[in-house]
Amino acid sequence: MNTKLQILIIVVVALLSYNANAQTNKCATMQHLEKSLVQDPTLKQRMVDSEKATRQWILTHVQSKKANTEVIVIPTVVHVIWNSSVENVSDEQILSQIEVLNNDFRLMNADSLDEQHPFRPFVIDAKIEFCLAQQDPDGSPTTGITRTQTNVVAWGEDNWDNIKSTVNGGKNNWDPTKYLNIYVVNLDGKILGFAAFPDELASKPDLDGTVIRYEAFGTNGTAGTGEFSLNNKGRTGTHEIGHWLNLKHIWGDSTCGDDLINDTEKAEEANYGNPTFPHRANNTCGSGTNGEMFMNYMDYVDDSCMFMFTSGQADRMRASLNGPRSGLLTSIGCKLPTALNEVNILNAATVYPNPNSGKFTLYINLKNITLVNASLINMFGATVKEFGVISKEISTIDITDVSTGAYYLRLSNSTTSTIKKVFITK
Ligand SMILES: [Zn+2]
Known part of the structure; x- marks a missing residue:
C-alpha cells in the first residue's frame, strides 16, 4: 500500500467516524414517543387536538413577556436507581441539578x-x-429523593419502561399529575436521557417522567465522568424537562423540520459539539445570515454551548402547564405536611449553609417563641442525635460524625414541632 493510499484511507475512516458521531442520538425522547404511539392508537389524534389547544392558549395569553407573569414552581422528586454504588449519586449532586434547572x-x-x-x-x-x-x-x-438498589446493570431500550416499575427493578413514579419525576440511572449505550411528552400522560401515566444517565446529571460527583465529559453542566436535565413540557428538538427531528415554535430559526439537522456563531448562515431551510440557533437548550451541542430558551418555547411550556400538566399548578408537593407546619417555628429558624459538611449554624428567632428542643432524625424517622434545649439565637451545630445524606432537624416546644431539611455532604 503506498503512502498516498494509506493517507486516503485514514481520511475516509476519520470522515466515516465523524459522520457516525454526527448522527449519534443523544436523546431518546422521540424513540420513547414512537413506542407510545404504537402502544396507544389514540395518542396521535390527541396530540393533534392538543396542538390546537396549545396554539389557542398561546394566542390568548402570550405570558412569557409580561413582567407580571407568575412563576410556576414544579414539585420534583428525584429517583436514584443504582446497581453499582457509583451510580448512587449524592444528595449534593442532586441539588446541583436542581440548581441548574432553576438557573x-x-x-x-x-x-x-x-x-x-x-x-x-x-x-x-x-x-x-x-x-x-x-x-x-x-x-x-420527604427529602424529595428516593433511592432504589436494582439488579439491572444497565437499562437498554427494551427495558426503559421498567425504570418506572418497582416490581421490575425500578421505582414506580409518584403521581405524575402532581410531581415531576426525574430518574437517575445507568442507561445502556450513549443515550443521555429521554422524557415523556405531556400528551402521553393521559394514556400512560405510569411512564411519565424524565430519565437522565448518571454521568450526565448535575454538575458534580459523577457528572461529566467517563466518555461524557462534555455533558457536565446539567443541561441534559434542562433539555429533557423541555421535552417533558412539550418542546421539540430545534430541527424538528427531520431535515429543516418544524419545532412548532416561531422564534427559533429552522435548522437543517441537529448540531453537535461547540459551533462558532454564525453557524450554517443562510442554510437550506432559509435561515438568515445569523444561521441556526445552535445554542438553544433543545439542540444537541455540548453542555457548555447551550444556554437559552426563546419566548416561543417559554409560551409553549407554560401552555402545557395550563393544559395536560395543569395538575402541577395545584400540587402541594412543595409544601411541608400540614401537621408539621402549624406554628411558625419553621419561619423563625434558619440553617446555613445548607447543604453543609456537618457543621452548620442554626439561627432561631427566640423573641416570639418559647424555648426549642432540637434533635436530628434520619429519613426513616429514627432519632440520630439529641441537642436538648436551644437557648441561644445563634448556635453552631457539629454533626460531622454522622454520615453523608439528608436529615431532618426537628425543632419542638411545648405546643408544636416542625422540621427543617439538612443536607450533609462531605
Ligand atoms: Zn431531546
Whole structure:
C-alpha cells in the first residue's frame, strides 16, 4: 500500500467516524414517543387536538413577556436507581441539578448570550422553577429523593419502561399529575436521557417522567465522568424537562423540520459539539445570515454551548402547564405536611449553609417563641442525635460524625414541632 493510499484511507475512516458521531442520538425522547404511539392508537389524534389547544392558549395569553407573569414552581422528586454504588449519586449532586434547572428556566444562568448578540432579543426567563418535594403523595415528609438498589446493570431500550416499575427493578413514579419525576440511572449505550411528552400522560401515566444517565446529571460527583465529559453542566436535565413540557428538538427531528415554535430559526439537522456563531448562515431551510440557533437548550451541542430558551418555547411550556400538566399548578408537593407546619417555628429558624459538611449554624428567632428542643432524625424517622434545649439565637451545630445524606432537624416546644431539611455532604 503506498503512502498516498494509506493517507486516503485514514481520511475516509476519520470522515466515516465523524459522520457516525454526527448522527449519534443523544436523546431518546422521540424513540420513547414512537413506542407510545404504537402502544396507544389514540395518542396521535390527541396530540393533534392538543396542538390546537396549545396554539389557542398561546394566542390568548402570550405570558412569557409580561413582567407580571407568575412563576410556576414544579414539585420534583428525584429517583436514584443504582446497581453499582457509583451510580448512587449524592444528595449534593442532586441539588446541583436542581440548581441548574432553576438557573436555566429563570434565565439566571451565567453563560447566557450577551446583550449585543443578534439572538439576545429572543432569550427569555421562562418563569418556571423546581423544588425538591417536601411531602410525598401520602402527605408524609420527604427529602424529595428516593433511592432504589436494582439488579439491572444497565437499562437498554427494551427495558426503559421498567425504570418506572418497582416490581421490575425500578421505582414506580409518584403521581405524575402532581410531581415531576426525574430518574437517575445507568442507561445502556450513549443515550443521555429521554422524557415523556405531556400528551402521553393521559394514556400512560405510569411512564411519565424524565430519565437522565448518571454521568450526565448535575454538575458534580459523577457528572461529566467517563466518555461524557462534555455533558457536565446539567443541561441534559434542562433539555429533557423541555421535552417533558412539550418542546421539540430545534430541527424538528427531520431535515429543516418544524419545532412548532416561531422564534427559533429552522435548522437543517441537529448540531453537535461547540459551533462558532454564525453557524450554517443562510442554510437550506432559509435561515438568515445569523444561521441556526445552535445554542438553544433543545439542540444537541455540548453542555457548555447551550444556554437559552426563546419566548416561543417559554409560551409553549407554560401552555402545557395550563393544559395536560395543569395538575402541577395545584400540587402541594412543595409544601411541608400540614401537621408539621402549624406554628411558625419553621419561619423563625434558619440553617446555613445548607447543604453543609456537618457543621452548620442554626439561627432561631427566640423573641416570639418559647424555648426549642432540637434533635436530628434520619429519613426513616429514627432519632440520630439529641441537642436538648436551644437557648441561644445563634448556635453552631457539629454533626460531622454522622454520615453523608439528608436529615431532618426537628425543632419542638411545648405546643408544636416542625422540621427543617439538612443536607450533609462531605
Ligand atoms: Zn431531546
